[in-house]
Amino acid sequence: MLDYRAATALVTLGVAPLAGAELLSYDYIEPAYVLDAELEGEAATLDGDGIAFSGAKAIGRYAFVGGEFINRDLEVLGQEFGWDTSELFAGLHYPLPAWREVRADLYARGGYARLSETVFSQDWDGYGLGAGVRVGVGELFEFQAGLTHQDLELDSSDGETSRTAYELGALYQFIDWLGVSLAYRHGDYEDELDFLTLEEWRLGARLTF
Numbered sequence: 001m002l003d004y005r006a007a008t009a010l011v012t013l014g015v016a017p018l019a020g021a022e023l024l025s026y027d028y029i030e031p032a033y034v035l036d037a038e039l040e041g042e043a044a045t046l047d048g049d050g051i052a053f054s055g056a057k058a059i060g061r062y063a064f065v066g067g068e069f070i071n072r073d074l075e076v077l078g079q080e081f082g083w084d085t086s087e088l089f090a091g092l093h094y095p096l097p098a099w100r101e102v103r104a105d106l107y108a109r110g111g112y113a114r115l116s117e118t119v120f121s122q123d124w125d126g127y128g129l130g131a132g133v134r135v136g137v138g139e140l141f142e143f144q145a146g147l148t149h150q151d152l153e154l155d156s157s158d159g160e161t162s163r164t165a166y167e168l169g170a171l172y173q174f175i176d177w178l179g180v181s182l183a184y185r186h187g188d189y190e191d192e193l194d195f196l197t198l199e200e201w202r203l204g205a206r207l208t209f
Contacts, residue, residue, distance in 0.1 A: 122159075162191060
C-alpha cells in the first residue's frame with residue numbers, strides 16, 4: 001500500500017499536471033528586422049540590415065508547414081548588394097514529457113530552399129533541412145536551438161554550394177497572441193562559395209493564432 005501511495009504521489013506531482021500543459025504553438029507569423037547581417041569573405045566583409053518574414057501552420061497534432069524569407073541589403077565600399085534567402089518546408093514535431101512549468105518539442109523539417117544574390121549576380125535553388133528543440137518555460141518564455149542545412153545548385157550552370165548553420169533564439173510572450181523574439185544565426189558556405197560566412201541577428205514580433 002505504501003508503494004502504491006508513493007507512486008500515486010509522484011504521478012500527481014510530476015506527470016499529471018504536465019499532461020494537461022498547453023502544447024507549444026505551430027500557428028504563428030513572425031515579421032522581423034535583421035539587425036546586423038555580415039557576409040564575410042576572404043577579401044572583404046559586407047555589412048547591412050534587412051527584413052525577414054516567417055510563419056508556420058499546424059497540420060493535425062504533430063505536423064506543420066511553413067516558410068521563411070529574408071531580404072538583406074549589404075554594403076561594402078559604398079556599393080550595395082542584395083543577399084536574399086527563402087525556404088518553404090513541411091515538418092514533424094514530437095512533444096517531450098513536460099516537467100512542472102517546462103515544455104519541450106523536438107522538430108524536424110525539410111523543403112525547398114533558394115538563394116538570390118547580386119554579389120555575384122547568381123540564383124541558386126535546391127533543398128533545405130532543419131532540426132532542433134523548442135523549450136517553453138512557464139507561459140512567458142520560449143527558447144529554441146536548431147541546425148539548418150541547404151544544398152543548392154546554380155540555375156544557369158552546374159555550380160553548387162551548401163550551407164550549414166546553427167540558430168539560437170528566445171521569445172518573450174507579452175500576451176497569448178503577441179510576443180517579441182530575438183535570434184542569432186551563423187553558418188559557413190561550402191563548395192563554390194566556401195570562402196563566405198554569413199551571420200546575423202534578428203528582432204521580431206511573433207503573432208500566434
